[in-house]
Amino acid sequence: MIPMLDLKLQYRMLQKEIDSAVAEVLSGTQYVQGPNVRRFENEVAKYLQVKHAISCNSGSDALHLAMRACGIGQDDEVITTPFSFAATAEAVAHVGATAVYVDIDPVTLCITAESIEPAISPKTRAILPVHIFGQAADMPGICALARRYGLQVIEDCAQSFGSRLAKQHTGTFGDASCFSFYPSKNLGGCGDGGLFATNSDELAAQFSLLKNHGCETRNRHHAVGWNSRLDELQAVILRIKLKHIDQFNRQRVLAASHYASLLGPLPVQIPRQTDDLSHVYHQYTILSQERTGIIDALQKHQIGHAVYYPIPLPRQKAFSSISRSLDLSNTDRVCRRCISLPIFPEISHSQIETVADTIKQVHAG
Ligand SMILES: Cc1ncc(COP(=O)(O)O)c(C=O)c1O
Known part of the structure; x- marks a missing residue:
């Protein structure tokens, strides 16, 4: 019997380190917004070479809240791929925007600047490419097109952690990007987890507000937000896996x-x-x-x-x-x-x- 994926082998290899880190978090009892979350975010930012890496509850939340942080809403169109997991489409739907689907390249299975351009309309606000199966989409081409039309680019990197084009990581080409740490992902936790990355201070501030009840500081709510935080146990495990x-x-x-x-x-x-x-x-x-x-x-x-x-x-x-x-x-x-x-x-x-x-x-x- 050959499984589709075998998570036991990776756990066994890292078991000592993971078990002792988890035990430390359990006995420390700072389960939410603990120090490992911030450390993990800093380590991912350094790894990706991006200014801000902000963790959240899942890749799905990262995508949904990214749409909101980018100001996408009703009457807007987002050009994306028809060949992806439902979360890509849900993110667009959750903010009331219309997804516009364009064809994939038959080899990379990703959308391309050539397939995107004919779909651009006066309502288009953003392009949402997915690096499907871990294959980096042609980001230089897509970003050049987006610049020409004044569109935002949000990368769905749920399946592409660690992939890069000419040494530049996917997730650092567009205005913002979204990652998933679902257990089966290339960087997978022991539960749900996600992350939003950007070089924009403004988008980072907006996303940080939305993922934590609109709070900038305790008891000060600046926006109607969500509870979408990565927990400390996931963060400590992901920090260990990130090294590998x-x-x-x-x-x-x-x-x-x-x-x-x-x-x-x-x-x-x-x-x-x-x-x-x-x-x-x-x-x-x-x-x-x-x-x-x-x-x-x-x-x-x-x-x-x-x-x-x-x-x-x-x-x-x-x-x-x-x-x-x-x-x-x-x-x-x-x-x-x-x-x-x-x-x-x-x-x-x-x-x-x-x-x-x-x-x-x-x-x-
Ligand atoms: C392309 C893509 N986008 C988004 C997601 C959503 O990630 P999560 O499961 O962490 O919510 C997934 C997860 O399978 C995915 O494959």
Whole structure:
């Protein structure tokens, strides 16, 4: 049996350090707004090379409150990708704006400046690209376009912690960015967690207010806010994992290149290969016309797999009436063919070979 991801291995490797840090927090009893939260934020800011890193409850909250901090609301349009998790669409919906979906690039599976430009209207306020599966979108191109039209860029980095383009981290190209520390993410906690990053003092101040009941100082409420704080236990665990994130991501890249060497000759589309961390393989997702056969074979051999994502966001009941879409032919084709295979930093070569052999047999037979 090969799981889709195995969190036990990472916990075992860091168990001593995590257990003793957790015990210290438990006995210290400062569970909310404790010192590890601030330290974690400072460490992430330094790692990403960004001025402000502000933690919150989840990647979903980071996105929603980022929209608010950026002043996006009713009558505004936000151009985004149809090929993402629901939280991307929810963030736009929560502030009453309209999501405008444009097609993805067939190779990177991200939206591009070329697909975005025709969707820009007088109502467009922002672009919300997603670095899907850990693949960095073309941020220089998207930011240049945004500058030309005076639009804000908010990056959804939920799946891309640690990925970079020419040494610059995703999450530092746009006006603001949002990260998730859900346990399965490249930097994953032991519960929910998220983070907002920006170089803007103004956006940082606004986000900080919104995530903590609109409070600047105790008992002074300057805005109607939310309770969206990262807790001290998550912060202390994430601080430990952050020290290893580049190593974890490099291990994912190695696993991906092993997959590529085995699956490359088959009639499937494999993710772009990289050794520069521009793709950090949160998922290893292939495209195949034989998806049903592959799923049956993986199931038979008890090999983990998942279809991310079978339905484009604007074709979901929740979002269809509150969005508009351009031509989404690439997205529709990708949704029919995509299948994600097991990947995690500790996956072994022999596990990858078993997965690849199973897929090979489908094409042989
Ligand atoms: C692309 C994307 N955006 C946002 C989120 C939301 O993050 P969270 O689960 O921390 O709320 C996720 C989580 O799966 C995601 O994959």
